[in-house]
Amino acid sequence: MSATKEYTALQEECERLRAENQRLNKDLARYRAKYGELSETDKEEEVERQSAETIKFNENKAPVQSSDSAVITNQSTSEEKIKLFRLLFRGREDVYAKRWHSEKSGKSGYQPVCLNEWNTWLCDKRKTKCSECKNRKFAPLDDGAIYKHLQGKSPNGADVVGI
Numbered sequence: 001m002s003a004t005k006e007y008t009a010l011q012e013e014c015e016r017l018r019a020e021n022q023r024l025n026k027d028l029a030r031y032r033a034k035y036g037e038l039s040e041t042d043k044e045e046e047v048e049r050q051s052a053e054t055i056k057f058n059e060n061k062a063p064v065q066s067s068d069s070a071v072i073t074n075q076s077t078s079e080e081k082i083k084l085f086r087l088l089f090r091g092r093e094d095v096y097a098k099r100w101h102s103e104k105s106g107k108s109g110y111q112p113v114c115l116n117e118w119n120t121w122l123c124d125k126r127k128t129k130c131s132e133c134k135n136r137k138f139a140p141l142d143d144g145a146i147y148k149h150l151q152g153k154s155p156n157g158a159d160v161v162g163i
Contacts, residue, residue: 114139
């Protein structure tokens with residue numbers, strides 16, 4: 001066996017052992033929390049840590065607790081977090097509402113997102129209410145809208161999605 005192959009094999013074994021060690025530490029912490037070997041403060045911290053680290057899902061979008069599913073943490077990708085959000089908050093996929101806020105009146109609310117909104121050929125919000133518009137075309141809920149919702153960068157909440 002060449003030195004390069006041996007080194008690669010050792011690296012793979014090291015990664016496998018690290019993953020196993022991490023899994024065993026989680027199992028040990030769960031055991032201690034369950035059987036009272038931790039103080040009340042430690043139990044609360046452990047439960048909080050576990051709830052943040054052990055939310056899992058499978059290909060059927062159903063929450064599971066098996067070892068073959070992906071674990072969602074704050075280090076997970078945006079796509080994984082969006083998938084989890086869609087799993088936890090379900091509604092219609094063909095239409096969604098966004099929050100609006102008027103600086104003038106101070107009022108706010110939710111309105112379905114229209115693909116033709118402010119298109120001068122199809123929409124004139126100054127003359128026609130959205131609910132009476134014949135050219136209304138609802139936007140389907142997409143990952144981009146959820147991403148903006150989760151970022152929450154709009155100071156008046158205009159990126160908040162309602163389903």
